[in-house]
Every structure is written in structure tokens, then in C-alpha cells.
Amino acid sequence: MILDYLSEFNSTILGINYRNQELIxxxxxxxxxxxxxNKLMAKKIFSEHKIPTPAxxxxxxTERDIEKIDWEQMPKSFVIKPxxxxxxxxxxxxYGKKKGKLAWIAADGRVYTPYDLSKHLSDILTGRFSLGHKRDTAYIEERIKIHPTLKPYSxxxxxxxxxxxxxxxxxxxxLRLPTRKAKGTANLHAGGIAVGIDMATGITTTAIQRKGVDFVGDRYTILETTPEPPHLPLRGIQIPYWTQVxxxxxxxxxxxxxxxxxxDIAIDREKGPVLLEINARPGLGIQVANQAGLxxxxxxxxxxxxxxVTKAIRIAQTLFGGEIEEEVEQLTGRQIxxxxxTITVYPNPLIKKKRLKPEKIKAKIDTGALYSSLDYQLALRLGYTFLEQYHDLIKTNFPDINQAKEIFRQLKEKYPEDTRPELLEHFSLVKSGSGFTIRPTVRIPVKIADEKKEILFTITxxxxxxxxxxxxxxxxxxxxxxxxRIFGRPKLKLDKNEQN
Amino acid sequence: MVILTGKPDLATLPLNILLVLALIPFVRYVIGFKHWRNYSTLSFALSAFLLISTFKNATTGIVFWLYFILLAVIFATMTRILLKSARLHYFARIALIYTGGIIGVLTGAVITSKLTPFNPFKFNFSSLSLVLIITALDDLTILQLRKDALETVRRLGTTIILALASAFLFMYKPWIMYLYYHQEIVAVIIAAMIIIGQWKYINLVDILRFKSILDEKQE
Incomplete structure (x- = not known):
């Protein structure tokens, strides 16, 4: 059992070792x-490809570049980055200038004078924040103006x-939200909030925040609302411009x-989605926010x-959307x-042959039809071999309804209920586009979505x-x-003859 | 006596160091605990080995070892806090934090020699042990400036446990005897390093970290 658990773990969750060895x-x-x-190099390349980035x-x-900055000409808000x-x-x-002073206010509330900012720039140049502590370059860019949809949550x-x-x-x-605890940053380790997003709809799902730490690592708690007043619900936020994102x-x-x-993309209230940066070694915590394995x-x-790109997005939305569906399922008690x-059709339960295995097939969900129908050859493969005696019947189309009715009456006399095979419920007279057919109706177990049930299929x-x-x-x-929710459109024209 | 104390046995030390170097990635990749870097962990292990071996009673040796490490960490951290508002360049700040740690160790040594019969400066091995603790402070200072306090403490904790376990391996008589007569075990250690180096499976910490996802799914 432990081995099964570990095996499932290894096939579901992306761990750091696999990420490093097999992916990165x-x-x-x-x-x-x-x-x-190199953020600057990346920005240049993205701009050439018309991907919007902050200016x-x-x-x-160099230190000389710092001395040359005319701080009085700097805008009210900006961002310094290594x-x-x-x-x-x-x-x-x-994000703002101190009134009457040459100083700026940061998200953590601290006030920075030109001297403080020069020192910070100097720290960046000496490599304090860079990979491998190598000498670095700093840049000052425009500050994103938060989209009104996300502003109340930040x-x-x-x-x-x-x-x-x-x-x-x-x-x-x-979605990563800055909090007071994280001093105005969205850093999860510092207390920022991470909210999973449904890929199909762009609607937020589960929100987590670090609740503490132990020897093993960070511990997270699931949040329902923002920690600061007015305690807005974190689930159900529609990310603006989701498709563009x-x-x-x-x-x-x-x-x-x-x-x-x-x-990493931010949503600017004027420009829309803006690329902030890309990360070649993204962290794994996103799995916790989405409660799903990468x-x-x-x-x-x-x-x-x-x-x-269109196909990539469609794949993502089709395969990895669904968190919202699950909620609808829970609310209505119905599966979507x-x-x-794709359904699973099970073999004849009365035949205990090992070679008979359930078959997964694509079925058309036809709300225009009253009854369900199954292919004759498929039924034979699954061990419903008693249908062979009705082979000619199944293959026959009656153009005239009276003729069909007469045959139907004769069948009922020829095969009274107590002589029929156990799984054969009755015969059905069915009108289709090509005439009338008489079909054996058989009880066959199937699985649709997560539900296993027995369905009365007319065999044709x-x-x-x-x-x-x-x-x-x-x-x-x-x-x-x-x-x-279509898992793949057939290339051929859909059949127009299906009527019950 | 299972643990050799009184005088460090250096004969098998080079081979034992190999084992510690294999243990470090094992703890990192297979178990998933993060610790200070290779040199710091090895240095702490050697300092523990040298200091504990100086004492007849291993427990006393451990207490003194932890005492010096804590003093180094506390003084380095205090120095960092004092320097927070000082406008210093990065490398100068590291050097001063380092100096704080050294002052802590030396202060501890002076206090120890005044208040207890143990004078670290009297014995070469114990002096060398303190030097090894001091040289490991480089990692601490960088970690303090780059990661948060909790992460620093967590990594320090793992490093101390790993170092202590390694030190005991250096002093564990049955193991020393085995290593002395079966040096071919080096091939096994090297093979283990290669296997661990290619480890791509989930580690213990990841299991604990992401367990809720799988439990949710199974439910």
C-alpha cells in the first residue's frame, strides 16, 4: 500500500528532484x-516580438550612472529591479511621493530618499541580489497600475x-496577491497569498497563505477571504483578459x-496583460494553490x-479546466x-471469460434521442453473442411501417419473454432516417464520467x-x-439519420 | 568503549570525510532537508569531532561545541541587526558580520577558560575546532542577508544535526575498525554519490509538503 501511495505520488506531484533533473x-x-x-535582455527580446512589458x-x-540620476525628474511611482x-x-x-519632500513611499511603508535609493542601486550593482553574487545591472521601470478587478484584493x-x-x-x-503581512509583496514565504486559477475559465479556486514553518518547511492554510478588511472572498475572482494572459x-x-x-504577468488597468518576467526555475508551490500535481x-x-498558440490554449483549457465544474457538480449533485x-462499456456479465475486457469508446450524448443505442459489432466483441441469432433482423431496414409492425408482432410471438436470453429485455421498433428497424434492446453496464450504471441499449x-x-x-x-466540453470533433460529418 | 574519546583518531579521517560528502547530498536530495553548503557542514563535522574527542565525556564535548556555535551565530546576528541602519556596501557588511561571529567565539573561549577547567586555547585540537567553526560563518552571513530568519534557523538546525551525526561516525569504533580494514568501501560510497547525483524521485520533504494534494485527490 505504501508502495502504491509512493508510486501515485511520483506520477502526480512534481518534486524538486524531477524538476531539476528532467525538466530544467x-x-x-x-x-x-x-x-x-537577465531581465533586461528578456525585455528587449519580448519587445521585439510585440509582447507588452513595463516601460x-x-x-x-555603474556607480557613475547612479550619480547622474536627476531624482527631481523621476516620476511619482516607479520600480527598481536588479x-x-x-x-x-x-x-x-x-508607489507614491512623500508630500513636500524629495522622497518616495514603498509598499512596506518605508520612506526612501534619493540617498537610500542610490545605496540600494549600489547594492544591486555589487551583486547582493544576483545569482552567484556576480556584479549586476539595475534598471528603473514603470509601475503597473493595478486593474480595478484585482485592486480590492491587493x-x-x-x-x-x-x-x-x-x-x-x-x-x-x-494569482499572487500582496498582503500586509508580506509588507505589500506577493511573496508567499513572507505571507503573500497564492490563489489557484481554473485554466478553462480564469476563475480563482483555492487560496493559500503560509501559516507557519517547521523543520520540514512552510506550512500553508487555506483561506476563504482576504485577511485584511473588507474580507473579500478569494474564490470566484474572474481574472481579466484571461485568454490574452x-x-x-x-x-x-x-x-x-x-x-x-x-x-509572470500583471494586469495593467490601461494596457491590459503585461509581461513582468519569465523564470527558468519556477517553484513548486503552485501545486498547493491549485491542489493538483504538475x-x-x-x-x-x-x-x-x-x-x-490557439491549439496550446485549447488543450490547456480542455484538459486542465474543471475545478469550477467540480463545484457545479457538488452544488447540483450532477456530473458535467x-x-x-468517452464512456466505458462492460462485457457480458454472464460470461466469465478473461479475454473479455471493457472497452472505452466515444459516445455521442444525444439529448434529441430518447433511447440509447449501441453498435452491433461492439456488442458481439463484448460477449453479447446471443445477438447473432438476430443478425439478419439487425441488418434489415424496413421502408414500410406496416411491414415493420408485422415483423415486430411475429417476433414477439416467436420469442416470448421467458424464452429470451437473460439480458434481452425486449425488441424495439425504431424509426430512423433510412426507414424502420427492429432492434433487440439489451441491458448493458456502462460507466459515464464517474457513474457506473446499466443502460438499456437498442442494438443496431x-x-x-x-x-x-x-x-x-x-x-x-x-x-x-x-x-x-468537446473532447475532439470528428473529422467526418456528423450523422443526420439518428432519430428515435 | 564504543565511541573513541580522549584523542581524535585521524587515521581513517580522509575516508570518513568521503562518507560525509556522500551524506550531504543524500540528506539534501533523498530526504529533502536544506542545509548550509558542503564546506560549512564538513567544517562543523570536523570541529565537532575534534572538540568532542578532546573530552573524555562525549556529552560535555557536545555541550561545549553547541555553545561555541550558538555564540558565533548570536554575535553574528547581533552585528547584522546593529548594522541594519548603517549604510555599508555589501561585502563590507559581510566582513563585519563575520567579525561579530569571531568575537563571539573568542569571547566564549575566554569565559570558558575563566569559569571552567577547560581552556580551549591550551589544546591544539580544540583551538583548531574553534577555527573551523569560524571559517564556516561565511555561509551564515550570506544566508542571513539573502534568506529570512526562519530559513536561516532551519538550515542551521539541519547542518548541526548532520555535522553531529558525522562526528559520531568519525568516533564510532566498530565503524572505524571496519573502515580501516575494508577501504574498498570507498567504491560503494562513490557509487552512492553517483546514484544520489541522478536522483529524480520525490523526497521525504516533498511528500510531507504535498501530501494534502494527493489525499484530497484520493478522497
Whole structure:
């Protein structure tokens, strides 16, 4: 049991070792990582590809550059960043000017004079915040104006969205909110809030905040509302411009060719989604905010070759949306299925043959049909071999209803109820586009979504049709149909002859 | 006596150091505990070994060792707090924090020699032990400036436990005897290093960290 647990863990959760060995080392070659590690170089490349980024006011490379800054000409708000900083260290967000003074107020409430800011710039240059403590470059850029949707949830700082992208496919996202506890930063270790985001809808789901620490590591608590008044609910926030956010994230792969990366995007109230930076070694805490494993998602898309950004987004939304659906399911007690759904059809329970295995097939969920229908050949494969005696009947289309009715009457006399095979409930006279058919109706166990049930299927020859089965209204109680949820459209025209 | 005390046995030390160097990545990648870097952990292990070996009673040795480490950390941290508002360049700040730690160790040594029969400066091994503690402060000062207090304490804790365990291995008689006569175990240690170096599976800390996700899913 422990081995099963560990095995499931290893296939679901992305751990730090796998991330380093299999993702960063293999998918993020060193020359490409350098782009991600150098924010200025990355900004230049993104601008060339028309990806919106905050404007740069000034680049500081030497102490002399610091001396040349005319602080009186600096705007009311701006951000100081190290080029090669990590984990948000060294970033100073100054969101307003102190009245009557040449000083700026930071998100943590501290006031910074030109002297303080010069010293901070000097620290950046000497490598205090850079990878490997190497000498660094600083830059001053525009401060993002927070979008009004996210502003009520943020304490002073700038909220941003982190998206994990695997070979161009967005896998998982979280909204990071600054808090008072984190002194106006969204740093999770310092007390910022991370909120999972449903990939399909861009609606927030679970929110977490660090509640303490022990020897093992950070401990998180699930939050329902913001810690500061007016204690707004954190679940159900619609991220503005969600599709554009995903587009930006998916495009980055083609530009920088990093197979596994974190993309940080902020939403400016005037400009919309703006790329802040990319991260070649994104952290793993996003899994806790989403209550889902990254490795499971990676395994689902491994091997997929995605040619366009649109396709990448559609894959992400189709495969990794669903948290909201689960909530609807919980509220209504009904499971959500699409109009094409993969179902499992089980073999004849009366035959105990090991070679008979359940089959997974795509079924059309047809609310226009009353009854469900299953393909004859499929039924034979699954061990319902008693249907062979009705082979001719199944293959026959009666153009005339009176003829069909007469045959139907004769059948009922020929095969009274007590002589029929156990699973054969009755015969059904069915009108279809090509005439009338008489179909054996068989009770067959199936699994739709998570529900296992027995369905009365009319057995017919569906070999010329797109789907081996349709599920009619009678068997759709307990489900909600989401027309947008299509797991793949068939290339052939949908059959128009289906009528019951 | 299972643990050799009184005088450090240096014969098998080079091979034992290899074992510690394999233990460090094992603790980091297979268990998942973060600690100070290789030199600091090894240096603490050697300082523990030298100091504890000086005493006939291992417990006394451990107490003194922890005492000197804590003094070094406390003085370095106090120095950092004092310097917080001072406008100093980065490397100068590191040097001063380091100096604070050294003052702490020396202060502790003077107090010890005045109040107890133990005078660290009298014995070469104990003096060397203090030097090794001091040289490990580089990691502490950088960590203090780059990570938060809790992370610093957590890494210090792991480093101390790892160092202590390594020191006991250096003094554990059955192990020393085995190593003396079976030096081919070095090949096993090297093989272990390579295996650990390629470890890509989940570690213990990750299991504890992400357990809630899997439990939620299974429910």
C-alpha cells in the first residue's frame, strides 16, 4: 500500500528532484536560461516580438550612472529591479511621493530618499541580489497600475499571475496577491497569498497563505477571504483578459525556447496583460494553490506537438479546466459531461471469460434521442453473442411501417419473454432516417464520467456512423451537458439519420 | 568503549570525510532537508569531532561545541541587526558580520577558560575546532542577508544535526575498525554519490509538503 501511495505520488506531484533533473536540465539549456536570468535582455527580446512589458525609464550599469540620476525628474511611482535578481529580492516598488519632500513611499511603508535609493542601486550593482553574487545591472521601470478587478484584493503592492508552461502549453496558473503581512509583496514565504486559477475559465479556486514553518518547511492554510478588511472572498475572482494572459504565456515558448518555465504577468488597468518576467526555475508551490500535481499534467501533454498558440490554449483549457465544474457538480449533485463523451462499456456479465475486457469508446450524448443505442459489432466483441441469432433482423431496414409492425408482432410471438436470453429485455421498433428497424434492446453496464450504471441499449448496425454509441435522454438523468466540453470533433460529418 | 574519546583518531579521517560528502547530498536530495553548503557542514563535522574527542565525556564535548556555535551565530546576528541602519556596501557588511561571529567565539573561549577547567586555547585540537567553526560563518552571513530568519534557523538546525551525526561516525569504533580494514568501501560510497547525483524521485520533504494534494485527490 505504501508502495502504491509512493508510486501515485511520483506520477502526480512534481518534486524538486524531477524538476531539476528532467525538466530544467533537459528542457532549459544553459544558453536559453541566460535569457530568463537577465531581465533586461528578456525585455528587449519580448519587445521585439510585440509582447507588452513595463516601460524602462533608466538602466544603471555603474556607480557613475547612479550619480547622474536627476531624482527631481523621476516620476511619482516607479520600480527598481536588479537584472539578475531571484525570488523577488532587490525589487523596490515605490508607489507614491512623500508630500513636500524629495522622497518616495514603498509598499512596506518605508520612506526612501534619493540617498537610500542610490545605496540600494549600489547594492544591486555589487551583486547582493544576483545569482552567484556576480556584479549586476539595475534598471528603473514603470509601475503597473493595478486593474480595478484585482485592486480590492491587493494590499498596496502589485498582484501578478504566474503560469507554468510546458513546451508551449500552459499547465497551471496562480494569482499572487500582496498582503500586509508580506509588507505589500506577493511573496508567499513572507505571507503573500497564492490563489489557484481554473485554466478553462480564469476563475480563482483555492487560496493559500503560509501559516507557519517547521523543520520540514512552510506550512500553508487555506483561506476563504482576504485577511485584511473588507474580507473579500478569494474564490470566484474572474481574472481579466484571461485568454490574452494565456496567449502571452503560450507565445513565450516559441520566443525563448525554454521547455519548462514560469511566466509572470500583471494586469495593467490601461494596457491590459503585461509581461513582468519569465523564470527558468519556477517553484513548486503552485501545486498547493491549485491542489493538483504538475507532473500529472505534464504526463498528459507529453508527446503532444503543438503548432499554434490557439491549439496550446485549447488543450490547456480542455484538459486542465474543471475545478469550477467540480463545484457545479457538488452544488447540483450532477456530473458535467460534454456532447461527445468517452464512456466505458462492460462485457457480458454472464460470461466469465478473461479475454473479455471493457472497452472505452466515444459516445455521442444525444439529448434529441430518447433511447440509447449501441453498435452491433461492439456488442458481439463484448460477449453479447446471443445477438447473432438476430443478425439478419439487425441488418434489415424496413421502408414500410406496416411491414415493420408485422415483423415486430411475429417476433414477439416467436420469442416470448421467458424464452429470451437473460439480458434481452425486449425488441424495439425504431424509426430512423433510412426507414424502420427492429432492434433487440439489451441491458448493458456502462460507466459515464464517474457513474457506473446499466443502460438499456437498442442494438443496431452503426458501422457507417461516427460513433459506436449514442446516449439518449432517458439515460442522462444525473448529468449536466456542457456543449463547450468537446473532447475532439470528428473529422467526418456528423450523422443526420439518428432519430428515435 | 564504543565511541573513541580522549584523542581524535585521524587515521581513517580522509575516508570518513568521503562518507560525509556522500551524506550531504543524500540528506539534501533523498530526504529533502536544506542545509548550509558542503564546506560549512564538513567544517562543523570536523570541529565537532575534534572538540568532542578532546573530552573524555562525549556529552560535555557536545555541550561545549553547541555553545561555541550558538555564540558565533548570536554575535553574528547581533552585528547584522546593529548594522541594519548603517549604510555599508555589501561585502563590507559581510566582513563585519563575520567579525561579530569571531568575537563571539573568542569571547566564549575566554569565559570558558575563566569559569571552567577547560581552556580551549591550551589544546591544539580544540583551538583548531574553534577555527573551523569560524571559517564556516561565511555561509551564515550570506544566508542571513539573502534568506529570512526562519530559513536561516532551519538550515542551521539541519547542518548541526548532520555535522553531529558525522562526528559520531568519525568516533564510532566498530565503524572505524571496519573502515580501516575494508577501504574498498570507498567504491560503494562513490557509487552512492553517483546514484544520489541522478536522483529524480520525490523526497521525504516533498511528500510531507504535498501530501494534502494527493489525499484530497484520493478522497
Amino acid at each position: 536540465r533537459k528542457l532549459n539549456p544553459k544558453p536559453k536560461r541566460k535569457i530568463a536570468d 524602462i525609464y533608466r538602466i544603471i550599469k 537584472t539578475r535578481g531571484t525570488q523577488g529580492k532587490g525589487i523596490k516598488v515605490l 494590499y498596496k503592492g502589485i498582484p501578478d499571475i504566474r503560469i507554468i508552461v510546458y513546451k508551449g502549453i500552459p499547465l497551471m496558473a496562480e 494565456l496567449e502571452i504565456a503560450a507565445k513565450i515558448y516559441k520566443i525563448v525556447e525554454l521547455g519548462y518555465l514560469g511566466v 507532473l500529472e499534467r505534464i504526463n498528459r501533454v507529453k508527446g503532444m506537438k503543438v503548432k499554434t 459531461i460534454g456532447i461527445i463523451e 448496425d452503426r458501422s457507417s456512423l461516427n460513433y459506436n454509441a449514442i446516449i439518449g435522454r432517458k439515460d442522462l438523468k444525473g448529468f449536466l451537458i456542457d456543449p463547450a
